[in-house]
Amino acid sequence: MKIAFQGEIGAYSEEAVAGLYPLAEIVPQISFESAFDAVSSGKLDRAVLPIENSLFGSVHQNYDLLSEHDLNIVAEIQLRIRHQLLATEGSQLSDIRTVYSHPQAIGQCRTYLREHLPNAEIIPAYDTAGAAKLVSQNGSSASAAIASRAAATEYSLVTLAEDIESNHANFTRFLSLARPDDEPEEGLSEESISTGNPKTSLLYAQRENVPGGLFKSLAVFALRDIDLYKIESRPLVGSPGKYIFYLDLEGHQEDERVKNALHHLKEVAASVKVLGSYRSGRILG
């Protein structure tokens, strides 16, 4: 199998792909859009892309691309983002004078840096994998990068300190997307297949000018005792009162209860798009 992901080799998303598809070939893509296109066109088998982060919210761009493309969600995984302090072989913490990383990663490791490397110069890089590559290429034992474990492997760096982020509740949820005619569980790791109950993700738009429209659309699930795992309204800026909703709910779209609820939702909503039914993913890392 060939899997599209967005970013460079050594990026955090590569860890998510390896967690879901340990035996697959990983093919980096320059953008989320090109990852969607590679799977839609049949060139690659799956796209594994971030859909939300516990600190930074939903990736609306991937919801938009899901809405425009005809791909199904077939699996998910939650990746804990763990930042590592990486340096060249033989280097020690006391040697480090310069630390390279993405500003977001630097921010998340500020407490560690202040305590352990108060005099190091901090140099922002445009991504964590690029910072690791730089340290590997310049070869100085006085340089370190904050990056993923995958970056350590890719660029043959050693780990001077593990999990140096202040907030350990930093998770990114990734979805695996396939063409609708494809076998959903092909290539997935055993662990990914065996965990979790089925859930269903969908997008819908409210009918305009229906008072209490949101409440009515949620009633179709409450009336059938179907639990919701996620609800998010997304306003259309400049069009007051117009929204799209993201919903994750308990159960498979082929379950009788869910089928009936979706039928009922179509009565009260302007449009409904089911994005896929898949097992709740495990937490990695």
Added chain:
Amino acid sequence: MKIAFQGEIGAYSEEAVAGLYPLAEIVPQISFESAFDAVSSGKLDRAVLPIENSLFGSVHQNYDLLSEHDLNIVAEIQLRIRHQLLATEGSQLSDIRTVYSHPQAIGQCRTYLREHLPNAEIIPAYDTAGAAKLVSQNGSSASAAIASRAAATEYSLVTLAEDIESNHANFTRFLSLARPDDEPEEGLSEESISTGNPKTSLLYAQRENVPGGLFKSLAVFALRDIDLYKIESRPLVGSPGKYIFYLDLEGHQEDERVKNALHHLKEVAASVKVLGSYRSGRILG
């Protein structure tokens, strides 16, 4: 007045501050946290911070900081993110060989770059204001940056092309935060004060193991015909079934209807925190 914002001078958020508080002194902060601290401690008067972007979702970190600090939302503004191609005085589009910017901005301008600068080398920078600074400092007429209008002014660059982003529906919503004892509308631009109906933002946590808990908590508003402008569930990863909700609703917290609804919500929710009542913000840019 002194306003805290996160980022460098010339960043997009500086435009939001200037839109809300045209006469204020703007004080850059290294992190969202230090912006909160500067206002909480009384050192600065307001913090103007991003809370959601139409492409990238809610900034959960700022919701967390709102939940931890005792600051009130007193105003909002929606800033359209417009990317400009900036270069040194006298430079022309045909001179440009190198373009610097943040990878996200580069991605959003890919169509323009492909059509107008197909042979330029694209070099990622860690932020857009930094890219503009670099072009200004190296002074070569062959270099350009993709950055904000504020960056053009700050670094004395000229605009070679305006609004070169492919998707014009790119908006960031900023909130202005003040200490609870402060006068909410002090220093706000006339335009900001005069637009919009009052709305109220709040956070709440559902009671555990209450079937249909979300539906019940929304009923307190539907029963009183109070419209919701935003609803978002945020799962506690690793604690299945535990959520926090973000809600924006129609009306001021001192309105009788809203007061009653909030009273009712406290009956059915585990915890409720009202973040402030303020006028819906205008769209800038």
